[in-house]
Every structure is written in structure tokens, then in C-alpha cells.
Amino acid sequence: MKSIRIDRNRRLRDDPGTGHNRWHPDIEPLIEVAPGEEVLLETRDAADGQVKPHMTFADLAKNDKKVGHPLTGPVFVKGAEPGDILEVEFVDMTPQPYGWTVIRPGVGFLREVFDAEFLAHWHVDGKFARSPQIPGVRIPEGIFMGTAGVAPSHEQMRSWNARETELVSRGGLALLPDPQDAIPASQPIASEGLRTMPPRENGGNADIKQLTRGSKLQLPVSVSGALFSTGDAHYAQGDSECCITAIEMGATAVVRFNLLKGEAVRRKTRFPRFSHPGYFAAPEWAAPHNFVATTGFPIREDGTQECEDLTLAARNAVLEMIALLGERGFSREQAYVICSLAVDLRISNVVDLPNVCVSALLPEAIFER
CATH class of the missing domain: 3.10.28.20 (Acetamidase/Formamidase-like domains)
Structure with missing residues (x-):
């Protein structure tokens, strides 16, 4: 099985040959695989390993702010061309033993209500995560990759940057291109690359908790080889991720690719789709009855x-x-x-x-x- 492995003791900036934290069509692929071939991808957490089990919230002030989300890839899929759909099957996912959740002032769904500083450390014990900061609660494993997508074309990158810039001019919220902490740091990728905060037509940070083992994600292809990347694993998350973080952690994902030739054009597919044949037979975290x-x-x-x-x-x-x-x-x-x-x-x-x-x-x- 082909793989992209990382040094978990090193941040992406110190191990740049393993991934990137901006979307750009000129980022060179790290490996090449054929449809039907499985590939193993080791991934970092959303903060690029900066949050440690011994930290307090005050320690987070020292962290680099524009590193999220470090992605592993790109993977070049043979035969993928613009107009195709890349179907990504998440064959397996394995969590790391530690994760974290944070509430920061000024962000999250209830940012006008919560001016809180709160950091929870989570430790995985068997099939559950527990935190000393929230005693009496055990969160069942529902691991999924929060971010998964393909590279945009140059035309898409320019168009999406323009629409987000226009949104900001109207008072909206968007993270515009910024070379600070960008990987790759080379120009023009660092200054042009799309930030990974929002999901877009190419996939990305959709944080869809149903994209667990066995799920299939369909992404419209815009560049040769598709250039797939993933990261930002969540041990568990509710639908909404309202405080802006889930149980954030590193993970190892095994994925398999299938190509649906010309289907993005035929279907006029604009946004990603996904499916999970066994979802409604999943544990209670997925479809609770009680x-x-x-x-x-x-x-x-x-x-x-x-x-x-x-x-x-x-x-x-x-x-x-x-x-x-x-x-x-x-x-x-x-x-x-x-x-x-x-x-x-x-x-x-x-x-x-x-x-x-x-x-x-x-x-x-x-x-x-």
C-alpha cells in the first residue's frame, strides 16, 4: 500500500514535504495512485500539533494563528481530469490517543453570547474519549476527516477569492489569502492560496460527521490528477460544531479512489455529495434513539x-x-x-x-x- 507518512514530533513547517495548509493548483503531488488503489495518509491535527496535554488556555496565545488546517497530500489520481468526479472511499481511520477542544472569545456560533476562554483535553480510552475538564461525560468514537478535498483550478481560485473579498467588503466574515504561516511558503502559492477555513465547491473543511469509515465522498475534479488532500481529523462532533472545535486530533486514514468519468459535466455537479450505505446501522452517536x-x-x-x-x-x-x-x-x-x-x-x-x-x-x- 502506498502511503504518506509524517513525523508526529514535527510540525508541518518543519516537515513541509508531507503536506500543505493552503489550496492551490500548483502544489506538487507527493504520490501517484491508480483508481481502486488504497493509500494510507497520516495526518496532523487542526492546529498543527501546537496544543499539548499539559497546556492551559493562556498557553495558546503563543501559538501561530494561521497554520490551520495542515493537510496531507496532494495525491495525484491517475486518469482524473476536469469534468470527472473523484469518489473517495474512507476505508479506515485510526485516531491518535490525544485530542482537544477549545472555546475562544469572538469565534463560534454563539460568539456574541460566550466571551469564554476554555480548553478541554481529551484522552482516548478504548472506544471513548474522556476529559478531566468535563467529568462524567464519555464521548463515543465517531472519527472522521474534517477536511477532505481536491485542488481548485486557477480560474476557480481567482473567482472564489474575488467573491470572498466582496463578501468582506459588505461586512461578512472570510479569511482572505495571507502568506503568514503558509505552507508551501513559496510564491505565488503563499500569497494566492485559498485559506482552508471554509468548505467550497472542491470540498475542504465541511466537518461532516457522517464521513466515517465506509463513507464515500464525491468531489468534482478541476485539475489533472484531482490532487486530493485530507486532514483535520475529529474523534467526535455534533452536527453544527457550534463552539468551532470538535475533539481535534491527528489520525491515520486509508482511502480508496474511484473515477466517474465525465459525470461532473453530465450531472452539472456544483457541490460535493456523499453517501454512507451502513450509516443508519451505525452506533448511537450517529442516529441516537435515546x-x-x-x-x-x-x-x-x-x-x-x-x-x-x-x-x-x-x-x-x-x-x-x-x-x-x-x-x-x-x-x-x-x-x-x-x-x-x-x-x-x-x-x-x-x-x-x-x-x-x-x-x-x-x-x-x-x-x-
Whole structure:
């Protein structure tokens, strides 16, 4: 089996021949594989190994800020051409024994509510992760690769940078190209490369927790060889990742590629698709049967009624869940992390106007008592 292996004692900047942290079509592939061939990819965590088990939140201030997410690759897939679909099967994934979750002021879904500084260290014991910062909770393994994608074309890179720049000019949030901490550091890749924070048409940081073992991710190909890369493994995450981090960790992924020739053109595929044939037979973390749920509607705290605002409904559902967890003895910071790791947001209805409904589902199986 072909592989890309990394030195887990070294950061990407000190081992640059193993990956990259920007999307750019000119990044040279590290290995070449044929469709149907399995490849093993060792990956780093989202912060490039800077978070250690002994750290406090104050220690994070010393970390480089623009290193995320270090990706392993690219992998050149023989025969892949623009207009094809690259189907990536996640054959297996193995977590590292340590992970972390952090709440930072000014970021996350509830950034206007939480001005918190909180760091949880997670240690994997068998099939569960436990943290001394959130006692009484055990998070079942639901490992997946948070970031997986193919290289954009030059035209796509220019177009996507332009639309994100325009968004920022209107007051929106986006991380624009920045050479600081970029790998490769060579120009023009460092100054032109797309940041890996948002997912885009090429895949990327979608943080889809259902992309577990056995899942298949379909990505429209835009450059010769597709140039696939992956990283940012999560031991577990709820649908929404509301505090902006899951259980972040390094991992080893085994993937297999299949080419659907010309299918992106024939289907007019714009965004990635994915499937998991065995998903609904998966453990309770994937489709919980024993759960408690809160709901949210688009009504502001001052009583103002909004219409069809799913973001506001989701916000209210999460706040209600944080309150419920508070009733069980958890601090607001602990509850926020639990929501990010284990609570799934579901759109319950979008038609009963004005009050569309979002539900937040908490699996009872995560509690040890």
C-alpha cells in the first residue's frame, strides 16, 4: 500500500514535504495512485500539533494563528481530469490517543453570547474519549476527516477569492489569502492560496460527521490528477460544531479512489455529495434513539418575531440546550463544548411560517452516570 507518512514530533513547517495548509493548483503531488488503489495518509491535527496535554488556555496565545488546517497530500489520481468526479472511499481511520477542544472569545456560533476562554483535553480510552475538564461525560468514537478535498483550478481560485473579498467588503466574515504561516511558503502559492477555513465547491473543511469509515465522498475534479488532500481529523462532533472545535486530533486514514468519468459535466455537479450505505446501522452517536431535545424558533430575546430565519432558530435551540445541561450541573462552558461534540441540530420544519423550527438532539448515552 502506498502511503504518506509524517513525523508526529514535527510540525508541518518543519516537515513541509508531507503536506500543505493552503489550496492551490500548483502544489506538487507527493504520490501517484491508480483508481481502486488504497493509500494510507497520516495526518496532523487542526492546529498543527501546537496544543499539548499539559497546556492551559493562556498557553495558546503563543501559538501561530494561521497554520490551520495542515493537510496531507496532494495525491495525484491517475486518469482524473476536469469534468470527472473523484469518489473517495474512507476505508479506515485510526485516531491518535490525544485530542482537544477549545472555546475562544469572538469565534463560534454563539460568539456574541460566550466571551469564554476554555480548553478541554481529551484522552482516548478504548472506544471513548474522556476529559478531566468535563467529568462524567464519555464521548463515543465517531472519527472522521474534517477536511477532505481536491485542488481548485486557477480560474476557480481567482473567482472564489474575488467573491470572498466582496463578501468582506459588505461586512461578512472570510479569511482572505495571507502568506503568514503558509505552507508551501513559496510564491505565488503563499500569497494566492485559498485559506482552508471554509468548505467550497472542491470540498475542504465541511466537518461532516457522517464521513466515517465506509463513507464515500464525491468531489468534482478541476485539475489533472484531482490532487486530493485530507486532514483535520475529529474523534467526535455534533452536527453544527457550534463552539468551532470538535475533539481535534491527528489520525491515520486509508482511502480508496474511484473515477466517474465525465459525470461532473453530465450531472452539472456544483457541490460535493456523499453517501454512507451502513450509516443508519451505525452506533448511537450517529442516529441516537435515546435522546432529549430542545427546540428553537426565529424569535429574538426582546420578543421580536422574525420569519424563515433558520440561523436564529438554531441559535435559540442551542441556547435552550445549554440551559438544559445547566440544569444537570454543567457550567455554561462545559455545556457549550458538549453541544459542539455531541448535539445534533436538525431542521424540523421550514414551512410553518413564520416559525421555522430547529431541534437540538442530545444523546443520553454520553453520560456515565
